[in-house]
Amino acid sequence: MIEVRGLTKRYGEVLAVDDLTFAVRPGEVTGFLGPNGAGKSTTLRMVLGLDAATSGTATVGGRPYVAQPAPLRAVGALLDAGAVLPSRTARHHLLALAAGNGIPRRRVSEVLAEVGLEAVAHRRAGTFSLGMRQRLGIAGALLGDPPVLVFDEPLNGLDPEGIVWIRGLMRRMAAEGRAVLMSSHLMSEMELTAGHLIVIGRGRLIADTAMKEFIGAYSGREVVVRTPRAAALRRMLSAAVRVREDGVDGLVVTGLEAAEIGALAAAGGVELHELAPRQASLEQAFMDLTRDAVEYHTEDALAQERETVR
Numbered sequence: 500m501i502e503v504r505g506l507t508k509r510y511g512e513v514l515a516v517d518d519l520t521f522a523v524r525p526g527e528v529t530g531f532l533g534p535n536g537a538g539k540s541t542t543l544r545m546v547l548g549l550d551a552a553t554s555g556t557a558t559v560g561g562r563p564y565v566a567q568p569a570p571l572r573a574v575g576a577l578l579d580a581g582a583v584l585p586s587r588t589a590r591h592h593l594l595a596l597a598a599g600n601g602i603p604r605r606r607v608s609e610v611l612a613e614v615g616l617e618a619v620a621h622r623r624a625g626t627f628s629l630g631m632r633q634r635l636g637i638a639g640a641l642l643g644d645p646p647v648l649v650f651d652e653p654l655n656g657l658d659p660e661g662i663v664w665i666r667g668l669m670r671r672m673a674a675e676g677r678a679v680l681m682s683s684h685l686m687s688e689m690e691l692t693a694g695h696l697i698v699i700g701r702g703r704l705i706a707d708t709a710m711k712e713f714i715g716a717y718s719g720r721e722v723v724v725r726t727p728r729a730a731a732l733r734r735m736l737s738a739a740v741r742v743r744e745d746g747v748d749g750l751v752v753t754g755l756e757a758a759e760i761g762a763l764a765a766a767g768g769v770e771l772h773e774l775a776p777r778q779a780s781l782e783q784a785f786m787d788l789t790r791d792a793v794e795y796h797t798e799d800a801l802a803q804e805r806e807t808v809r
């Protein structure tokens with residue numbers, strides 16, 4: 500398990516991570532989300548001992564990373580797929596990692612097969628595509644068969660087949676009882692892969708919740724109603740409820756449950772053709788929740804977001 504307590508990182512004037520506290524539990528994939536510059540990579544670097552915290556602690560299995568006797572056996576990580584000597588072959592890169600952590604040589608062949616790089620194991624990493632380097636990075640993370648895995652943007656550069664493969668791999672690793680923490684900006688993929696979410700913005704914790712609850716909290720807010728008597732129903736809904744028109748026969752109601760709207764309509768003798776809580780996507784929920792924490796807005800993205808939500 501990963502435990503982060505009061506973790507803070509200051510770079511001069513910039514407070515990159517601000518008093519973060521969360522835990523990543525075994526047995527599920529935890530998605531690590533936040534807008535650009537939120538502090539995700541900085542947090543992961545501190546968890547992995549690559550950056551010192553200004554204050555607070557980060558531990559893996561109860562110990563700071565730097566105190567792990569065999570780090571690759573405690574936690575496997577993919578942070579920067581470029582961090583491989585270009586002149587080394589894939590196999591030699593992994594053999595060197597294994598030797599430094601007391602991992603048997605046969606594990607190298609196993610992980611090469613696991614990530615689908617067997618056929619190119621003797622090629623130099625410098626000739627690899629971004630997707631192949633990602634796979635090599637993942638092979639390195641799996642090498643020590645660790646109970647904790649940390650992946651920063653593992654989907655970068657992967658083709659559709661590779662993305663589906665990562666989804667299966669992450670879920671399998673979690674099902675085997677490992678703690679898996681993964682950051683990605685690909686919300687649709689995150690929605691399919693993660694069971695739990697940690698969301699940060701401007702270095703601070705915004706949400707630490709199950710995926711279902713995160714989307715559910717957002718989805719429950721709007722109900723789409725279709726009725727041939729839209730104007731009549733609109734008059735019946737109290738002034739405290741926000742109602743938007745949606746075409747000639749549709750209303751989008753905010754502030755009442757579907758059952759409450761149904762009951763009001765029935766009491767007033769208004770026939771309904773549709774009564775549906777709007778199911779939001781993770782992307783909509785995420786954009787709504789982090790709107791105030793986004794540092795690099797563009798007008799186009801905002802307009803499109805409004806369009807999607809509508």
Ligand SMILES: Nc1ncnc2c1ncn2[C@@H]1O[C@H](COP(=O)(O)OP(=O)(O)OP(=O)(O)O)[C@@H](O)[C@H]1O
Nearest residue numbers: 510513514515533534535536537538539540541542
């Ligand atoms: N070495 C550094 N020196 C100074 N500032 C830094 C350094 N590393 C990160 N920062 C700043 O810390 C903040 C958080 O950056 P970080 O890379 O952790 O965000 P992120 O959530 O990973 O973003 P992205 O989604 O864009 O990768 C940013 O404002 C960034 O400019």
